[in-house]
Amino acid sequence: KQEVTQIPAALSVPEGENLVLNCSFTDSAIYNLQWFRQDPGKGLTSLLLIQSSQREQTSGRLNASLDKSSGRSTLYIAASQPGDSATYLCAVIGIRATDSWGKLQFGAGTQVVVTP
């Protein structure tokens, strides 16, 4: 059974510092890995999708890497801003027959606070 872990559970940094968020998964048989952002009381906003054949994806200040063999992904947010404060979730989609038509298996998230 796939297990997704996010460390740390919470993170507080001063504005301007780079953020490094970690995600690990136990089963490397995945279609892709997706990073989301969730603001309090809101839905999930997709940040980046990394296909299993890719090593990284970039969008603006965000960069996500994927090492499928070691079961790890890292989300880097450069030059953090107070507006980056949110919970960040990673999720994987497995390719095994038991992985129910694209079910996203989520980590518990990392709560980020960027202080001015």
Added chain:
Amino acid sequence: SQTIHQWPATLVQPVGSPLSLECTVEGTSNPNLYWYRQAAGRGLQLLFYSVGIGQISSEVPQNLSASRPQDRQFILSSKKLLLSDSGFYLCAWRWNQGAEAFFGQGTRLTVV
């Protein structure tokens, strides 16, 4: 472009009352549709998914049901709510199994 709508945004219902949450996707056809629940302090749990009209699969046994009466409409229902049904319900869609997933803004359900 594609958009996903969920309503209502918040709902307070008494125990034993019925429930109907609606999700609609615009700008696409034949999407895969999903209902997730996020309980306080817990991760997201997949409740139901659908790959086509009338095709519903349930991930976990529970007090809820889902229906897909139209291609881009997904409804979450209950005949009698329990206190344990409280939570944040999220609808999502994707093109296919390996594609990017997009979520709605969620419905906060409180059962009292």
